[in-house]
Amino acid sequence: MIVQPLSRWTTRVGLSISGVVGLASLTHAQVKVGLQSSTATFSQSVYGPPSLTPDLAIDGDTTSDVNGWAILENNLTTTSQTAAWEFTSDLDPSQLLVKLYCNHKSTPKTLLGRFRISVCRSDRAYFADGLFWDGDVTTNWIALTPTSITLPSGMTSTILSDGSVLVGGTIPKQATYEINFDACVEKMTGIRLEAIEDPSLPGNGPGTASNGNFLVNEIEVFRTPIITASSSDVAPDPFDFVTITAWGGHPRGAGYLVLESIDGVPMFSMLDQGIFSDIELYAVGDTIPPELTGLTLQFRVWGACDATGKLVPSDPVVVTIS
Ligand SMILES: [Ca+2]
Ligand SMILES: [Ca+2]
Numbered sequence: 001m002i003v004q005p006l007s008r009w010t011t012r013v014g015l016s017i018s019g020v021v022g023l024a025s026l027t028h029a030q031v032k033v034g035l036q037s038s039t040a041t042f043s044q045s046v047y048g049p050p051s052l053t054p055d056l057a058i059d060g061d062t063t064s065d066v067n068g069w070a071i072l073e074n075n076l077t078t079t080s081q082t083a084a085w086e087f088t089s090d091l092d093p094s095q096l097l098v099k100l101y102c103n104h105k106s107t108p109k110t111l112l113g114r115f116r117i118s119v120c121r122s123d124r125a126y127f128a129d130g131l132f133w134d135g136d137v138t139t140n141w142i143a144l145t146p147t148s149i150t151l152p153s154g155m156t157s158t159i160l161s162d163g164s165v166l167v168g169g170t171i172p173k174q175a176t177y178e179i180n181f182d183a184c185v186e187k188m189t190g191i192r193l194e195a196i197e198d199p200s201l202p203g204n205g206p207g208t209a210s211n212g213n214f215l216v217n218e219i220e221v222f223r224t225p226i227i228t229a230s231s232s233d234v235a236p237d238p239f240d241f242v243t244i245t246a247w248g249g250h251p252r253g254a255g256y257l258v259l260e261s262i263d264g265v266p267m268f269s270m271l272d273q274g275i276f277s278d279i280e281l282y283a284v285g286d287t288i289p290p291e292l293t294g295l296t297l298q299f300r301v302w303g304a305c306d307a308t309g310k311l312v313p314s315d316p317v318v319v320t321i322s
Contacts, residue, residue, distance in 0.1 A: 033221040034088030037128040039135035044070040050132040054083040068217035078212035084137040091188040094223035104215035108173035113201040116164035150178040
Protein backbone atom coordinates (compact mmCIF):
# COMPACT_ATOMS: atom_id res chain seq x y z
CA MET A 1 0.00 0.00 0.00
CA ILE A 2 1.28 3.40 -0.91
CA VAL A 3 0.27 6.40 1.03
CA GLN A 4 0.94 10.04 0.74
CA PRO A 5 1.79 11.97 3.86
CA LEU A 6 -0.27 14.85 5.09
CA SER A 7 1.60 17.95 4.14
CA ARG A 8 -0.25 20.89 5.61
CA TRP A 9 -1.33 19.37 8.87
CA THR A 10 0.66 18.90 11.97
CA THR A 11 -1.64 16.00 12.68
CA ARG A 12 -0.91 12.68 11.09
CA VAL A 13 -3.57 10.09 10.60
CA GLY A 14 -3.89 6.33 10.69
CA LEU A 15 -5.49 4.00 8.22
CA SER A 16 -5.89 0.25 8.37
CA ILE A 17 -7.43 -2.27 6.06
CA SER A 18 -8.56 -5.35 7.88
CA GLY A 19 -11.67 -7.09 6.67
CA VAL A 20 -14.65 -7.32 4.41
CA VAL A 21 -17.96 -5.54 4.90
CA GLY A 22 -20.51 -3.77 2.76
CA LEU A 23 -21.20 -0.24 1.80
CA ALA A 24 -22.41 2.20 4.39
CA SER A 25 -24.31 5.41 4.34
CA LEU A 26 -24.06 8.07 6.98
CA THR A 27 -26.85 9.54 9.01
CA HIS A 28 -26.57 12.66 11.11
CA ALA A 29 -29.23 12.43 13.78
CA GLN A 30 -29.76 15.48 15.95
CA VAL A 31 -30.65 14.61 19.52
CA LYS A 32 -31.73 16.73 22.46
CA VAL A 33 -29.31 16.95 25.34
CA GLY A 34 -30.52 16.57 28.93
CA LEU A 35 -29.72 19.35 31.41
CA GLN A 36 -29.79 19.21 35.21
CA SER A 37 -28.51 20.89 38.40
CA SER A 38 -29.68 24.37 37.43
CA THR A 39 -27.45 26.96 39.06
CA ALA A 40 -27.13 30.75 38.92
CA THR A 41 -25.17 33.59 40.44
CA PHE A 42 -28.47 35.39 40.96
CA SER A 43 -32.15 34.74 40.30
CA GLN A 44 -34.93 37.29 40.42
CA SER A 45 -37.24 37.31 43.42
CA VAL A 46 -39.97 39.64 44.56
CA TYR A 47 -38.92 40.37 48.12
CA GLY A 48 -38.82 36.66 48.86
CA PRO A 49 -37.02 33.54 47.79
CA PRO A 50 -35.80 33.26 44.20
CA SER A 51 -38.78 32.86 41.91
CA LEU A 52 -37.46 33.26 38.36
CA THR A 53 -34.84 30.59 38.54
CA PRO A 54 -32.74 28.62 36.04
CA ASP A 55 -34.56 25.35 36.76
CA LEU A 56 -37.63 26.97 35.12
CA ALA A 57 -35.50 27.35 31.99
CA ILE A 58 -35.24 23.57 31.60
CA ASP A 59 -38.76 22.53 32.62
CA GLY A 60 -40.00 22.01 29.08
CA ASP A 61 -42.33 25.03 29.19
CA THR A 62 -41.11 27.40 26.49
CA THR A 63 -44.09 29.72 26.29
CA SER A 64 -45.69 30.52 29.66
CA ASP A 65 -45.42 34.16 30.61
CA VAL A 66 -43.45 33.86 33.81
CA ASN A 67 -41.54 30.64 33.53
CA GLY A 68 -37.80 31.02 33.27
CA TRP A 69 -34.67 32.71 34.52
CA ALA A 70 -34.56 36.49 35.11
CA ILE A 71 -32.23 38.75 37.09
CA LEU A 72 -33.94 41.97 38.21
CA GLU A 73 -32.79 42.90 41.70
CA ASN A 74 -35.09 44.35 44.33
CA ASN A 75 -33.69 47.84 43.74
CA LEU A 76 -34.80 47.41 40.11
CA THR A 77 -31.27 47.25 38.72
CA THR A 78 -29.45 44.50 36.85
CA THR A 79 -25.89 43.41 36.37
CA SER A 80 -24.05 40.62 34.57
CA GLN A 81 -25.19 37.22 35.80
CA THR A 82 -24.40 33.63 34.95
CA ALA A 83 -26.29 30.36 34.92
CA ALA A 84 -24.92 26.85 34.46
CA TRP A 85 -26.30 23.37 34.00
CA GLU A 86 -24.80 19.91 33.93
CA PHE A 87 -25.31 17.69 30.94
CA THR A 88 -27.07 14.54 32.14
CA SER A 89 -24.49 12.47 30.26
CA ASP A 90 -21.08 13.26 28.79
CA LEU A 91 -21.03 14.55 25.23
CA ASP A 92 -18.51 13.64 22.61
CA PRO A 93 -17.40 16.34 20.18
CA SER A 94 -20.54 17.70 18.58
CA GLN A 95 -22.11 20.32 16.52
CA LEU A 96 -24.36 22.00 19.08
CA LEU A 97 -27.56 23.92 18.53
CA VAL A 98 -28.55 26.05 21.53
CA LYS A 99 -32.09 27.44 21.49
CA LEU A 100 -32.88 30.30 23.85
CA TYR A 101 -36.57 31.13 24.25
CA CYS A 102 -37.34 34.67 25.41
CA ASN A 103 -41.13 34.70 25.46
CA HIS A 104 -42.06 36.95 28.37
CA LYS A 105 -45.42 38.42 27.38
CA SER A 106 -46.49 40.78 30.15
CA THR A 107 -43.21 42.68 29.84
CA PRO A 108 -42.34 42.40 26.15
CA LYS A 109 -38.86 42.95 24.76
CA THR A 110 -37.35 41.28 27.82
CA LEU A 111 -34.77 39.45 25.73
CA LEU A 112 -31.16 38.52 26.22
CA GLY A 113 -29.02 41.37 24.93
CA ARG A 114 -25.47 40.12 25.21
CA PHE A 115 -24.60 36.58 26.16
CA ARG A 116 -21.96 33.90 25.79
CA ILE A 117 -22.17 30.12 25.75
CA SER A 118 -19.42 27.92 27.13
CA VAL A 119 -18.95 24.23 27.86
CA CYS A 120 -16.74 22.38 30.29
CA ARG A 121 -15.22 18.97 30.90
CA SER A 122 -15.14 19.21 34.69
CA ASP A 123 -16.33 16.60 37.11
CA ARG A 124 -19.95 17.43 37.93
CA ALA A 125 -19.07 17.62 41.61
CA TYR A 126 -17.07 20.78 40.97
CA PHE A 127 -19.62 23.07 39.34
CA ALA A 128 -23.38 23.59 39.14
CA ASP A 129 -24.30 23.03 42.80
CA GLY A 130 -27.98 23.74 42.20
CA LEU A 131 -28.15 27.06 44.09
CA PHE A 132 -30.15 29.90 42.56
CA TRP A 133 -28.24 32.63 44.42
CA ASP A 134 -24.46 32.62 44.61
CA GLY A 135 -24.38 29.23 42.95
CA ASP A 136 -21.11 27.66 41.88
CA VAL A 137 -20.65 28.45 38.20
CA THR A 138 -16.86 28.52 38.38
CA THR A 139 -14.80 25.91 36.61
CA ASN A 140 -12.58 25.68 33.53
CA TRP A 141 -15.03 26.83 30.91
CA ILE A 142 -14.36 26.73 27.19
CA ALA A 143 -16.11 29.62 25.46
CA LEU A 144 -17.66 28.66 22.14
CA THR A 145 -17.83 31.03 19.19
CA PRO A 146 -21.04 30.63 17.17
CA THR A 147 -20.83 29.38 13.62
CA SER A 148 -24.29 30.76 12.80
CA ILE A 149 -27.15 32.53 14.56
CA THR A 150 -30.81 32.64 13.60
CA LEU A 151 -32.94 35.44 15.04
CA PRO A 152 -36.35 36.88 14.21
CA SER A 153 -36.52 39.08 11.14
CA GLY A 154 -35.16 42.56 11.78
CA MET A 155 -32.96 41.53 14.70
CA THR A 156 -29.23 41.61 14.19
CA SER A 157 -26.41 39.86 15.99
CA THR A 158 -22.76 40.68 16.34
CA ILE A 159 -20.24 38.10 17.47
CA LEU A 160 -17.69 39.86 19.65
CA SER A 161 -14.05 38.90 20.04
CA ASP A 162 -14.73 37.00 23.28
CA GLY A 163 -17.27 34.78 21.53
CA SER A 164 -20.23 36.59 23.06
CA VAL A 165 -23.24 37.61 21.00
CA LEU A 166 -24.68 41.13 21.06
CA VAL A 167 -28.14 41.56 19.59
CA GLY A 168 -29.45 44.72 17.97
CA GLY A 169 -31.65 45.96 15.19
CA THR A 170 -35.39 45.83 15.68
CA ILE A 171 -36.08 44.16 19.01
CA PRO A 172 -39.31 42.15 18.86
CA LYS A 173 -41.64 41.48 21.77
CA GLN A 174 -40.56 37.86 22.01
CA ALA A 175 -37.86 35.87 20.29
CA THR A 176 -36.27 32.47 20.05
CA TYR A 177 -32.57 32.52 19.35
CA GLU A 178 -30.95 29.58 17.56
CA ILE A 179 -27.20 29.50 17.88
CA ASN A 180 -24.96 26.86 16.31
CA PHE A 181 -21.52 25.90 17.54
CA ASP A 182 -18.79 23.49 16.67
CA ALA A 183 -17.83 22.07 20.04
CA CYS A 184 -14.45 20.48 19.48
CA VAL A 185 -14.36 19.17 23.03
CA GLU A 186 -14.18 15.64 24.40
CA LYS A 187 -16.47 14.46 27.19
CA MET A 188 -18.38 17.67 27.78
CA THR A 189 -20.16 17.70 31.14
CA GLY A 190 -21.89 21.07 31.35
CA ILE A 191 -22.93 24.33 29.77
CA ARG A 192 -22.77 27.92 30.95
CA LEU A 193 -24.89 30.89 29.89
CA GLU A 194 -23.34 34.24 30.72
CA ALA A 195 -25.54 37.32 30.48
CA ILE A 196 -23.12 40.19 29.98
CA GLU A 197 -23.66 43.92 30.39
CA ASP A 198 -23.00 46.12 27.38
CA PRO A 199 -23.25 49.91 27.05
CA SER A 200 -25.23 49.58 23.81
CA LEU A 201 -28.12 47.94 25.68
CA PRO A 202 -30.94 49.65 27.62
CA GLY A 203 -29.91 50.08 31.24
CA ASN A 204 -26.48 48.78 30.21
CA GLY A 205 -28.00 45.32 29.79
CA PRO A 206 -27.46 42.44 29.92
CA GLY A 207 -31.07 42.20 28.69
CA THR A 208 -33.01 44.38 26.29
CA ALA A 209 -35.62 45.58 28.82
CA SER A 210 -35.32 49.20 29.92
CA ASN A 211 -33.92 48.07 33.26
CA GLY A 212 -31.50 45.63 31.62
CA ASN A 213 -33.50 42.58 32.59
CA PHE A 214 -34.29 39.54 30.46
CA LEU A 215 -36.31 36.40 30.86
CA VAL A 216 -35.04 33.16 29.38
CA ASN A 217 -38.09 30.92 29.36
CA GLU A 218 -36.10 27.96 28.23
CA ILE A 219 -32.71 26.79 27.08
CA GLU A 220 -32.55 23.75 24.84
CA VAL A 221 -29.42 22.05 23.60
CA PHE A 222 -29.28 19.69 20.65
CA ARG A 223 -26.24 17.86 19.40
CA THR A 224 -25.27 16.33 16.12
CA PRO A 225 -22.50 13.84 16.71
CA ILE A 226 -19.44 14.15 14.59
CA ILE A 227 -19.16 10.37 14.72
CA THR A 228 -22.06 8.98 12.76
CA ALA A 229 -21.14 5.46 11.76
CA SER A 230 -19.27 2.53 13.16
CA SER A 231 -18.62 -0.98 12.01
CA SER A 232 -21.89 -2.11 13.57
CA ASP A 233 -23.75 0.36 11.40
CA VAL A 234 -22.44 -1.11 8.20
CA ALA A 235 -25.09 -3.25 6.54
CA PRO A 236 -24.17 -6.28 4.45
CA ASP A 237 -24.07 -5.47 0.81
CA PRO A 238 -23.72 -7.51 -2.36
CA PHE A 239 -20.49 -5.72 -3.02
CA ASP A 240 -18.15 -7.18 -0.49
CA PHE A 241 -15.68 -4.61 0.40
CA VAL A 242 -12.94 -3.79 2.74
CA THR A 243 -13.30 -2.55 6.25
CA ILE A 244 -11.56 0.70 6.75
CA THR A 245 -10.65 1.56 10.27
CA ALA A 246 -9.39 5.05 10.44
CA TRP A 247 -8.45 7.36 13.16
CA GLY A 248 -7.06 10.79 13.49
CA GLY A 249 -6.08 13.27 16.07
CA HIS A 250 -4.98 16.76 16.70
CA PRO A 251 -2.64 18.14 19.33
CA ARG A 252 -5.41 20.42 20.59
CA GLY A 253 -8.22 17.93 20.82
CA ALA A 254 -10.35 15.50 18.96
CA GLY A 255 -10.04 14.58 15.35
CA TYR A 256 -11.97 12.36 13.06
CA LEU A 257 -11.34 10.83 9.75
CA VAL A 258 -13.87 10.67 6.97
CA LEU A 259 -13.06 8.31 4.15
CA GLU A 260 -14.51 8.83 0.73
CA SER A 261 -13.72 6.83 -2.32
CA ILE A 262 -13.06 9.02 -5.29
CA ASP A 263 -13.41 6.24 -7.80
CA GLY A 264 -15.00 2.84 -8.08
CA VAL A 265 -17.55 3.16 -5.26
CA PRO A 266 -20.26 5.79 -5.11
CA MET A 267 -20.36 6.08 -1.32
CA PHE A 268 -17.79 4.64 0.95
CA SER A 269 -17.55 6.12 4.36
CA MET A 270 -16.82 4.77 7.75
CA LEU A 271 -15.59 6.39 10.84
CA ASP A 272 -13.90 5.44 13.98
CA GLN A 273 -12.86 7.62 16.82
CA GLY A 274 -9.55 8.10 18.42
CA ILE A 275 -7.61 10.70 20.25
CA PHE A 276 -3.97 10.75 19.41
CA SER A 277 -1.55 13.58 19.61
CA ASP A 278 0.97 12.06 17.23
CA ILE A 279 0.29 8.98 15.17
CA GLU A 280 1.64 7.62 11.96
CA LEU A 281 -0.10 6.77 8.75
CA TYR A 282 0.16 3.04 8.17
CA ALA A 283 -1.68 0.04 6.91
CA VAL A 284 -2.54 -3.18 8.73
CA GLY A 285 -3.68 -6.41 7.13
CA ASP A 286 -2.38 -9.75 5.94
CA THR A 287 -3.31 -9.38 2.35
CA ILE A 288 -4.97 -6.80 0.20
CA PRO A 289 -7.90 -8.27 -1.72
CA PRO A 290 -7.19 -8.23 -5.45
CA GLU A 291 -10.34 -6.29 -6.22
CA LEU A 292 -8.89 -3.39 -4.27
CA THR A 293 -5.76 -3.14 -6.29
CA GLY A 294 -5.63 0.21 -7.93
CA LEU A 295 -8.43 1.60 -5.79
CA THR A 296 -7.91 5.20 -4.91
CA LEU A 297 -9.26 6.50 -1.62
CA GLN A 298 -9.54 10.08 -0.65
CA PHE A 299 -9.73 10.96 2.96
CA ARG A 300 -9.59 13.98 5.16
CA VAL A 301 -9.47 14.79 8.82
CA TRP A 302 -12.85 16.13 9.88
CA GLY A 303 -12.64 17.61 13.29
CA ALA A 304 -9.28 19.22 13.29
CA CYS A 305 -9.44 22.43 15.29
CA ASP A 306 -8.47 25.76 13.89
CA ALA A 307 -7.15 28.54 16.09
CA THR A 308 -10.61 29.35 17.44
CA GLY A 309 -11.52 25.78 18.27
CA LYS A 310 -13.80 25.45 15.29
CA LEU A 311 -14.06 22.11 13.55
CA VAL A 312 -12.63 22.28 10.08
CA PRO A 313 -11.92 19.64 7.44
CA SER A 314 -8.41 19.10 6.21
CA ASP A 315 -7.46 19.13 2.58
CA PRO A 316 -8.10 15.76 0.90
CA VAL A 317 -5.33 13.21 1.08
CA VAL A 318 -5.27 10.52 -1.58
CA VAL A 319 -4.29 6.92 -0.95
CA THR A 320 -3.80 4.47 -3.77
CA ILE A 321 -3.77 0.77 -2.93
CA SER A 322 -1.24 -1.20 -4.89
CA1 LIG B 1 -39.46 27.13 31.05
CA1 LIG C 1 -22.58 19.70 40.05
